[in-house]
Amino acid sequence: MLSLEDFKASLTLPSPVEPFFPKWKGAEKVSLFVKRDDAIHPIMSGNKWRKLSNALHTSLPKAIVSFGGGFSNHLHALGFICFKLGIPFTAIIRGDYSATPSPMIKDLIQWQTHIEYVDRITYKKRSDSAYLNELKLQFPDAIIIPEGGSQAQALQGIKDMVDEIEVDFDFIVAPVASGATLAGIVNALKTFNTGSIKNASPTPQRKAIGVGVLKGEGYLESLVEQFLPDSPRREVQQNIPAGERSKIPDRNQGEQHWHINHDYHFGGYAKTPIELQTFCCEFNNTMPFKIEPVYSGKAFWAVKDLLAKGAFNDGARIIILHTGGLQGAR
Known part of the structure; x- marks a missing residue:
């Protein structure tokens, strides 16, 4: 770590x-x-580092939750840095890749990411306040980072x-x-x-x-x-x-x-x-x-x-x- x-x-x-x-x-x-x-x-390159760099401070979050597809560069970069920094990470992934994980998902598994596969209907709620409140109750110690790392x-x-x-x-x-x-x-x-x-x-x-x-x-x-x-x-x-x-x-x-x-x-x-x-x-x-x-x-x-x-x-x-x-x- x-x-x-x-x-x-x-x-x-x-x-x-x-x-x-x-x-x-x-x-x-x-x-x-x-x-x-x-x-x-x-691995941690491009705009993924740029967009995440100011979400990570000396006082690191206790856990992180974020969203993406089965080949997401954002989840890949976030999973890697969480693994390196010892931050528990949950990736909410659109679609069920459990039988045929993509190369990105295989990396996340290696980096000890907790993966939750959701259907497209659930995934569409990723910006809904009610759904985000449910996630906050499920992961009370985590910060929730939007899809792609796109936040202020x-x-x-x-x-x-x-x-x-x-x-x-x-x-x-x-x-x-x-x-x-x-x-x-x-x-x-x-x-x-x-x-x-x-x-x-x-x-x-x-x-x-x-x-x-x-x-x-x-x-x-x-x-x-x-x-x-x-x-x-x-x-x-x-x-x-x-x-x-x-x-x-x-x-x-x-x-x-x-x-x-x-x-x-x-x-x-x-x-x-x-x-x-x-x-x-x-x-x-x-x-x-x-x-x-x-x-x-x-x-x-x-x-x-x-x-x-x-x-x-x-x-x-x-x-x-x-x-x-x-x-x-x-």
């Missing part, structure tokens, strides 16, 4: 920001960088990620599923300090682009907005004709500072058609780091396609956030 400080010492923080030089059409007209949050730790505390961890960036940029691109990562980026950009950046440009508004990894126009925006109560929606993709969605707002239009592009979900969450699988396979065979098709693969595909369509201004500086989660590709 490790102390929290010893565990933090095993992490690579700040994570690196690396120049990225793919041979993609249009890539030569912009400057690309990757924020390598996948490099934080082999997560935003500070994402802000920490943005604050680590020491290269100037106009856009930061990230996959979107539960909304907290994009919300944290949006909040961080409001107060982004360029003091540590050499020759920082007077960009009036750096912008965040979310890549929806599931079908959810309007729904994904609402997930982000629940964490941005004082910020009206700047640009909602459902109000833009489909043929116009590839166009990125000009970086001098300061008021439109975030939006979600819904053109790259490939049919829904965890839908990975052969063209996406092929793209990820070729990427992994030629690039200095790996991606997976559920989150990062869709984000990198989106950037490739948007570049080919001329959606970014020439000279734009673009950071792609690698949110980790490679284990989910198993």
Whole structure:
């Protein structure tokens, strides 16, 4: 069992920001960088560490309960850190995998996680106050962390990620599923300090682009907005004709500072058609780091396609956030 400080010492923080030089059409007209949050730790990496880091303090919780599917990166990361810190952990998993546990569930079992399989009807109640009160009675000493780690505390961890960036940029691109990562980026950009950046440009508004990894126009925006109560929606993709969605707002239009592009979900969450699988396979065979098709693969595909369509201004500086989660590709 490790102390929290010893565990933090095993992490690579700040994570690196690396120049990225793919041979993609249009890539030569912009400057690309990757924020390598996948490099934080082999298991506890990406936005999962960022979203959980501020839920874990010196005074550790006595127990933790959380939710996810059978391949959940969130449950995988949370199960690992709970095992390392000696925190009893209960994973409430959608669907019964007891006969055929996924690789993620096999890891949780090895890490002494208590697993409760629930049907889809029960799982849909994961945000209902009555159901959460039942869980509090069942697990009186536990804190309950929402699915995906998406809670208000997560935003500070994402802000920490943005604050680590020491290269100037106009856009930061990230996959979107539960909304907290994009919300944290949006909040961080409001107060982004360029003091540590050499020759920082007077960009009036750096912008965040979310890549929806599931079908959810309007729904994904609402997930982000629940964490941005004082910020009206700047640009909602459902109000833009489909043929116009590839166009990125000009970086001098300061008021439109975030939006979600819904053109790259490939049919829904965890839908990975052969063209996406092929793209990820070729990427992994030629690039200095790996991606997976559920989150990062869709984000990198989106950037490739948007570049080919001329959606970014020439000279734009673009950071792609690698949110980790490679284990989910198993």
